[in-house]
Amino acid sequence: MNDFKWTWRGLSLLSIAATLLLITGFIYAAQDIMYPRGASYSADVPQPTAAPAEETGELKVAAVGDSLAKGTGDNTGEGFVRRAVAGLSAGGTRTELVGNLGINGLTTAGLRDKLKEEGVQYVLRQANIILVSIGGNDLFRGAQSMLNEAEGAAAAGQDAAEGSADSRIGTGASGRSDDSASGGAPAPGDGSTGNAALKDLTPEQLLADLPGASKRLEAILTAISEINPEARIYYIGLYNPFGDLREMLIPGNQAVTSWNAAAMDIINRNTRMTLVPTLDLFNGHLDKYLSSDHFHPNSDGYQRMADRIVQAVR
Amino acid sequence: MNSLLPLIRNECMKIIKKKRFYVILLILVVLVPMFTYAQMRSAERNREKFSSDWRLELQQQITDNENSLSSSRIPEEWKTYRRIFIQQMQYYLDHNVNPNEPSGVTFTREFLDNSISLFIPLMIMAVASDIVSGERTTGTIKMLLTRPVKRWKVLMSKLIALLMFVSLIIVSVFLVSYLISGLAFGYGGFNVPIFTGFQLSGDSVDMSAVHSVPQWEYMLMQCGLIWFVSIVVALLAFMVSVLFRSTAASIVVMMAALIAGTILTNMASAWTSAKYLFMVNLGLTNYLAGTPAPIEGMSLPFSIAVLGVWGIASIIISFAVFTKRDILN
Numbered sequence: 348m349n350d351f352k353w354t355w356r357g358l359s360l361l362s363i364a365a366t367l368l369l370i371t372g373f374i375y376a377a378q379d380i381m382y383p384r385g386a387s388y389s390a391d392v393p394q395p396t397a398a399p400a401e402e403t404g405e406l407k408v409a410a411v412g413d414s415l416a417k418g419t420g421d422n423t424g425e426g427f428v429r430r431a432v433a434g435l436s437a438g439g440t441r442t443e444l445v446g447n448l449g450i451n452g453l454t455t456a457g458l459r460d461k462l463k464e465e466g467v468q469y470v471l472r473q474a475n476i477i478l479v480s481i482g483g484n485d486l487f488r489g490a491q492s493m494l495n496e497a498e499g500a501a502a503a504g505q506d507a508a509e510g511s512a513d514s515r516i517g518t519g520a521s522g523r524s525d526d527s528a529s530g531g532a533p534a535p536g537d538g539s540t541g542n543a544a545l546k547d548l549t550p551e552q553l554l555a556d557l558p559g560a561s562k563r564l565e566a567i568l569t570a571i572s573e574i575n576p577e578a579r580i581y582y583i584g585l586y587n588p589f590g591d592l593r594e595m596l597i598p599g600n601q602a603v604t605s606w607n608a609a610a611m612d613i614i615n616r617n618t619r620m621t622l623v624p625t626l627d628l629f630n631g632h633l634d635k636y637l638s639s640d641h642f643h644p645n646s647d648g649y650q651r652m653a654d655r656i657v658q659a660v661r
Numbered sequence: 662m663n664s665l666l667p668l669i670r671n672e673c674m675k676i677i678k679k680k681r682f683y684v685i686l687l688i689l690v691v692l693v694p695m696f697t698y699a700q701m702r703s704a705e706r707n708r709e710k711f712s713s714d715w716r717l718e719l720q721q722q723i724t725d726n727e728n729s730l731s732s733s734r735i736p737e738e739w740k741t742y743r744r745i746f747i748q749q750m751q752y753y754l755d756h757n758v759n760p761n762e763p764s765g766v767t768f769t770r771e772f773l774d775n776s777i778s779l780f781i782p783l784m785i786m787a788v789a790s791d792i793v794s795g796e797r798t799t800g801t802i803k804m805l806l807t808r809p810v811k812r813w814k815v816l817m818s819k820l821i822a823l824l825m826f827v828s829l830i831i832v833s834v835f836l837v838s839y840l841i842s843g844l845a846f847g848y849g850g851f852n853v854p855i856f857t858g859f860q861l862s863g864d865s866v867d868m869s870a871v872h873s874v875p876q877w878e879y880m881l882m883q884c885g886l887i888w889f890v891s892i893v894v895a896l897l898a899f900m901v902s903v904l905f906r907s908t909a910a911s912i913v914v915m916m917a918a919l920i921a922g923t924i925l926t927n928m929a930s931a932w933t934s935a936k937y938l939f940m941v942n943l944g945l946t947n948y949l950a951g952t953p954a955p956i957e958g959m960s961l962p963f964s965i966a967v968l969g970v971w972g973i974a975s976i977i978i979s980f981a982v983f984t985k986r987d988i989l990n
Contacts, residue, residue, distance in 0.1 A: 354677065355670050362825035365832045372885025379882060380948050380961045383858035383870035417728060446717050448724045451731045466720035466754040473717065 409474035416449025420643025430653030668818030764850030765843030789898035859951030900975035
């Protein structure tokens with residue numbers, strides 16, 4: 348019985364103490380959530396940690412940019428970034444992927460804003476090889492939306508209206524995705540409307556925004572080289588994903604070439620930058636190297652791009 | 662009051678003698694090492710992948726979430742959730758604070774966050790479901806009620822004993838998970854800053870009220886919210902225990918309600934009046950962490966009010982039924 352007494356005393360005291368503590372916590376929490384007092388938290392923001400450069404011989408790869416950097420279309424999900432890393436380590440150099448910050452549908456304007464983020468800058472500072480893939484969405488946004496309509500109209504036939512509406516809804520909802528339509532879709536009639544629209548497409552139309560976009564590209568490359576002056580920057584040139592459409596082959600090639608030339612012009616002025624061309628990798632072989640969305644490369648296409656990058660880095 | 666105290670003591674002794682509390686401790690001692698091990702493995706894997714730099718890991722997480730935003734196959738609510746997550750992680754990154762700093766304390770914080778809506782209520786039920794119906798199953802209720810004590814006092818003593826054990830259960834969940842996970846992650850980390858006060862409006866986060874609290878303070882608040890939820894669950898289980906003659910039936914009823922709650926929180930965002938059910942309001946710690954509530958229009962005062970109404974109603978029903986009912990067989 349005495350044993351009981353002590354158990355009871357201990358138990359009651361413990362539980363009363365616990366209850367009081369928990370009630371305090373509850374009141375505190377309710378107060379803190381309902382009447383939060385904002386306070387600035389001053390922590391030391393990560394200092395520029397200069398990348399341990401090539402002396403160690405170790406390559407640290409970071410990638411920024413659009414869906415190509417991310418690897419969209421590659422069944423294995425590796426993309427050219429991981430493939431290039433694999434290729435470089437297979438060649439005997441110790442290579443490490445610091446981070447792949449590719450985001451589907453990113454444009455030059457989007458990337459320029461991204462580079463202001465502390466986290467992105469941190470990743471770039473840790474690297475000594477920076478792969479940049481950007482511009483495709485600036486250049487092909489209009490063409491892609493026209494193509495969507497053309498496909499919707501052609502494929503759906505009678506149900507053209509629905510098909511096109513579907514593709515418009517799909518891309519509209521995705522917002523920042525690659526094929527985001529810029530709205531204002533013409534009412535699809537018989538199947539030829541879309542193709543007719545494509546026929547009128549001129550390189551001038553595709554390149555309407557080139558001066559602005561290339562200025563942003565320059566800002567991006569300069570920003571990256573300011574974030575990490577030690578790193579080598581590899582800009583992945585554009586290819587023409589619409590080469591398999593007769594109407595698009597020539598204007599597309601012309602537009603891509605002008606874009607690449609504009610990029611080359613920027614890159615030539617900086618010794619730590621290199622342009623990795625890809626136009627020739629895909630031209631004439633689109634059926635082999637593009638994935639089923641007719642826009643992104645497939646696994647083999649990414650492998651070819653990665654091989655180019657490995658050659659450029661070594 | 663004089664006659665109540667021995668009754669409470671009697672009830673506490675019964676709970677201890679029936680070894681319910683030890684069963685709870687045993688469950689914790691078996692399960693927490695499993696969670697700890699799982700957490701340790703994933704931490705190890707991330708360390709390999711990101712060369713032990715949490716900033717790289719966090720940035721990659723942010724990028725991955727941004728990518729999933731552009732997929733049209735993801736429901737809009739998930740996107741909202743992810744947008745908010747991205748903004749919060751961005752905030753941590755901008756302030757150079759690792760939100761997942763591996764330590765026994767962080768593990769405990771996450772464990773408490775995840776156990777508030779199912780695991781801890783389950784532990785509470787282990788004690789509460791049996792407290793009245795158990796006496797009826799064994800027939801000892803007649804012995805109890807033939808004593809010269811008023812019925813409401815008998816029930817009150819049981820209720821108070823239950824509430825005492827609720828506090829003890831929460832404290833022991835905390836202690837067991839801290840002590841065991843500390844073996845793997847270390848016992849430090851009480852002073853790591855945690856941000857709270859993210860105010861959600863639509864899919865953007867208002868950062869103006871964000872402030873940092875040391876982790877121990879955060880956990881005190883967390884345990885306080887868990888305590889409130891547990892009290893309400895205990896009251897409900899108590900009522901069910903009064904209403905049902907068999908312990909098995911009362912456990913099944915409470916279990917069904919709790920599991921329905923987890924299912925509803927995952928899919929009921931369109932059915933807005935579900936927010937008046939107690940089981941979707943159990944995740945009070947979400948308000949602390951700044952995770953969006955499962956149904957629009959829910960806030961901390963709202964949830965506390967809903968839970969409070971359910972709790973008070975169940976006290977009233979328990980006492981009304983228990984004092985009036987004939988005890989047969």
